[in-house]
Amino acid sequence: MIASVRGPVVDIALDHVVIDCAGVGYRVLVTPATVASVRRGEEATLLTSMIVREDSMTLYGFTEADARALFTLLQTVTGVGPRLAMATLAVLEPDALRRALAGSDVKALTAVPGIGKRVAERLVVELRDKVEMPGTAAGAGGPVAVAGSVADQVSEALVGLGFTAAPADKAVTAILAETPDADASTVLRKSLALLGKTA
Structure with a gap:
């Protein structure tokens, strides 16, 4: 299991970064907020969650242990896989997600693509007692350092x-x-x- 990667950022896209670790480039799927926190050519450290399937091994990366913990927690709910968990963290920052779960805010959860009312209600029922209400929301990241349209x-x-x-x-x-x-x-x-x- 790969728990973290550290090295210079060699490529940045909207949904992933590539980090060079001792000559091996690791493609790590990340949220827009994480993309905004790294710069090409600079060293970065990402905490990772490795999802192994029959036909693939995928790394999901996070700048904070809090986000990785929520990513793992979301997948304990039936019908929520890694892609949907990542989409949830792309729409809702960790503090906002905690508020939505703790406050039974189904509307906020259904703003995530792929989460309908039924799944949102299941998330609330199964996770509201497993998260703490945050004090303040996390700040927004800076501009994304990517080229092109x-x-x-x-x-x-x-x-x-x-x-x-x-x-x-x-x-x-x-x-x-x-x-x-x-x-x-x-x-x-x-x-x-x-x-x-x-x-």
Whole structure:
């Protein structure tokens, strides 16, 4: 089990980073907030959760143990796998997620793509007693250090999260029409929330 990786960041995308560890590049799936916290060429340390399947081994990375713990906790609920757990943390920061669970806020949870009312209610019932109400919300990250078209990057990331291209493109276009100067991380977060409402 790979519990963490440390080394220079050699590549950054909207949904993952590649970290060079002693000459081996580890592709680690991360949230937009984590992407915003690293810079290409600089050393980074990510706590990781390794998911092993018959046909793949996938690393999910986090800057804080708190987020990794929530990622693991979410997957204890029937119907929630690693991708949905990651999408949840992409839409809701750890403190916001704790508030939603502890406060039985089904509406906030259904803003996550792939979480309907039934799954949201199951999350609340099974996890509300396992989380503590946070004191303050975590601060937002800085701009995402990626190159290329924001629309293309966000659409690609949404497809990587399991959405089909047409709805993904439509959501990104709608968000950029409202906030044309938004960075990729913001557009991805708002697109995920929009797709969650229209799913």
